Amino acid sequence: MGKLIEAIESGLSVNGKEILQGITIEIEQGTTVAVTGVNGSGKSSLIKLLAGISEPQTGNIQRYFTSYAYVPEHFPEHLSFTVRNYLQLLAEMNGSYKEKEIDYYTSLFGLEPFLDTPLKKCSKGTKQKAGFIQALMKKGEVLFLDEPFTGMDEGTVQIAVDLLMERKGRKTTVFTLHETELAYQLATHIAVMEEGRLVSCLPVKQVSRMMEITYRMSENRWQAVPLAEHTYRLVVEETESDKMIGEILRHNGHIIEVKGRGER
Numbered sequence: 506m507g508k509l510i511e512a513i514e515s516g517l518s519v520n521g522k523e524i525l526q527g528i529t530i531e532i533e534q535g536t537t538v539a540v541t542g543v544n545g546s547g548k549s550s551l552i553k554l555l556a557g558i559s560e561p562q563t564g565n566i567q568r569y570f571t572s573y574a575y576v577p578e579h580f581p582e583h584l585s586f587t588v589r590n591y592l593q594l595l596a597e598m599n600g601s602y603k604e605k606e607i608d609y610y611t612s613l614f615g616l617e618p619f620l621d622t623p624l625k626k627c628s629k630g631t632k633q634k635a636g637f638i639q640a641l642m643k644k645g646e647v648l649f650l651d652e653p654f655t656g657m658d659e660g661t662v663q664i665a666v667d668l669l670m671e672r673k674g675r676k677t678t679v680f681t682l683h684e685t686e687l688a689y690q691l692a693t694h695i696a697v698m699e700e701g702r703l704v705s706c707l708p709v710k711q712v713s714r715m716m717e718i719t720y721r722m723s724e725n726r727w728q729a730v731p732l733a734e735h736t737y738r739l740v741v742e743e744t745e746s747d748k749m750i751g752e753i754l755r756h757n758g759h760i761i762e763v764k765g766r767g768e769r
């Protein structure tokens with residue numbers, strides 16, 4: 506297994522606003538990274554940075570892959586192509602046109618009734634399925650998915666989950682997801698974004714042993730993540746958490762919350 510992406514202290518600003526700060530991450534071939542975090546924490550921006558859709562203004566990033574597929578959170582509006590033409594065109598562009606493969610995926614996702622419907626007239630879920638299928642058919646070295654299950658009904662989510670489970674541990678995938686439980690099922694690594702910073706990116710097994718300590722203190726002694734004025738968060742191994750809490754109290758800090766990393 507080799508490194509496919511390496512970002513060092515990468516930062517990105519748009520119109521003078523810092524969107525990503527100090528992003529340092531390594532993504533190994535064959536890993537599945539779930540990027541989690543609250544709305545606006547920078548998950549989509551991180552995916553675009555990793556894919557090369559945007560470039561950092563500070564720090565640097567090396568991408569060692571030659572091809573990728575990307576599914577945005579929102580499928581482009583106003584596309585006049587029919588579902589069939591869209592899938593055929595993209596498959597042809599990738600040099601991997603296989604009618605049977607299109608048939609297989611459209612049947613799996615129940616898209617047959619909509620094959621001749623222009624995308625702009627399709628529901629959000631139908632468009633999402635078409636985006637998902639074209640990305641799978643592309644067979645890029647890395648698959649980037651931004652909230653892949655947006656707009657999908659329960660049955661469709663299960664089909665998409667099964668397809669992603671087949672890739673797990675074999676084909677490199679990076680996706681954003683709100684549902685923490687699903688992220689833990691699908692991913693080998695969990696990345697956590699907070700206010701444009703990557704707080705951690707750890708193997709799932711390790712994350713379940715990590716504790717988050719949120720506390721108030723007059724100064725930031727341990728390079729904790731600042732949440733608000735005098736309010737910080739530290740992520741430590743479960744075995745270290747009592748010792749850390751002791752340190753915080755010794756420095757006149759106040760504990761606000763202590764919880765397991767996987768708890769939401």
Ligand SMILES: Nc1ncnc2c1ncn2[C@@H]1O[C@H](COP(=O)(O)OP(=O)(O)OP(=O)(O)O)[C@@H](O)[C@H]1O
Pocket residue numbers: 519520522524542543544545546547548549550551578
């Ligand atoms: N092109 C842009 N211009 C200005 N601000 C932007 C742009 N793209 C992102 N932002 C801002 O950067 C921050 C992070 O946005 P981003 O979409 O990456 O977050 P997110 O975690 O994916 O959010 P969500 O869960 O709502 O999809 C937000 O405050 C957003 O408003």
